[in-house]
Amino acid sequence: MNQIQRKNPFWSLAGPFFxxxxxxxxxxxxxxxxxxxxxxxxxxxxxLREDTLPSTQKITEAVLQAMEPALEAVLKYQVEIAGVSxxxxxxxxxxxxxxDRKLEKACGAAVPEKAPALKYWTIxxxxxxxxxxxxxxxxMAQMAFYDAQYQETAQSLYAAGVPMQILxxxxxxxxxxxxMFRGILFKxxxxxxxxxxxxxxxxxxxxxxxxxxTQSIYSFLLGLMLAYVxxxxxxxxxxxxxxxxxxxxSVVLTETGVFAWLVMDPVRIACASIAGAFICSVVFVQIQxxxxxxxxxxSDGSGTQDRFR
Numbered sequence: 319m320n321q322i323q324r325k326n327p328f329w330s331l332a333g334p335f336f337x338x339x340x341x342x343x344x345x346x347x348x349x350x351x352x353x354x355x356x357x358x359x360x361x362x363x364x365x366l367r368e369d370t371l372p373s374t375q376k377i378t379e380a381v382l383q384a385m386e387p388a389l390e391a392v393l394k395y396q397v398e399i400a401g402v403s404x405x406x407x408x409x410x411x412x413x414x415x416x417x418d419r420k421l422e423k424a425c426g427a428a429v430p431e432k433a434p435a436l437k438y439w440t441i442x443x444x445x446x447x448x449x450x451x452x453x454x455x456x457x458m459a460q461m462a463f464y465d466a467q468y469q470e471t472a473q474s475l476y477a478a479g480v481p482m483q484i485l486x487x488x489x490x491x492x493x494x495x496x497x498m499f500r501g502i503l504f505k506x507x508x509x510x511x512x513x514x515x516x517x518x519x520x521x522x523x524x525x526x527x528x529x530x531x532t533q534s535i536y537s538f539l540l541g542l543m544l545a546y547v548x549x550x551x552x553x554x555x556x557x558x559x560x561x562x563x564x565x566x567x568s569v570v571l572t573e574t575g576v577f578a579w580l581v582m583d584p585v586r587i588a589c590a591s592i593a594g595a596f597i598c599s600v601v602f603v604q605i606q607x608x609x610x611x612x613x614x615x616x617s618d619g620s621g622t623q624d625r626f627r
Contacts, residue, residue, distance in 0.1 A: 453571070507520060
């Protein structure tokens with residue numbers, strides 16, 4: 319039975335989330351500002367060489383002209399910016415995650431029954447095949463419903479070299495996101511609510527972090543699965559590993575040209591989607607058999623539950 323009763327349930331959820339957003343957006347803004355400064359400074363210096371007393375209109379025009387290459391430079395370093403901003407959130411999320419686990423012990427909350435290490439093969443297989451199937455389906459959707467914003471995002475995300483993509487997109491970003499959305503938000507929702515309520519709410523917030531429709535839908539569904547494996551395996555390592563495997567697989571398959579090869583033939587991409595989804599469904603059955611069934615809280619929302627999975 320979970321005995322944790324927080325003084326302000328709303329702010330116990332909203333506070334960490336807004337703090338996470340504030341750190342991420344603040345760091346991103348600061349880095350982008352630093353990148354843009356040299357371009358604006360060079361444009362202003364050039365204007366002064368041409369006119370020692372430029373008018374406000376000329377200064378504005380010079381700054382606007384300098385912003386185009388400055389924005390291109392920002393887009394060029396989107397992966398690095400995402401990695402640094404993710405790392406900067408780890409101070410907040412690491413402290414909160416550690417405090418929550420200590421609070422669970424102090425309050426006598428049920429200790430999660432951890433799955434054996436040998437069961438983690440299911441996460442690796444599911445992550446690789448799930449990434450293949452999901453990206454194939456997204457590519458098929460792009461053929462039918464072109465999402466320009468998603469295309470721009472994809473181009474900027476894969477602009478960096480493979481090692482930097484693995485480091486930032488494959489490790490730093492998953493660690494930051496899993497600590498916040500599963501390690502803190504999902505677990506805090508779970509203190510008072512049922513599994514599916516907690517999974518849905520944390521998945522919605524996770525999807526909110528992605529700015530285009532294609533990625534939002536993908537992130538919402540992924541968020542549900544990440545919460546499910548957290549519950550089933552009883553360890554933060556499970557969702558973190560799944561997130562890492564899926565992101566790294568996406569980088570590798572993109573950079574090696576596998577996705578491009580699949581997209582060239584509708585039959586190939588359809589077969590990849592069907593085969594990947596079928597194998598994932600088989601592996602998911604194995605994941606379902608790990609431990610017991612997903613437990614639910616009592617209907618009155620009082621925060622009681624038999625055990626965590």
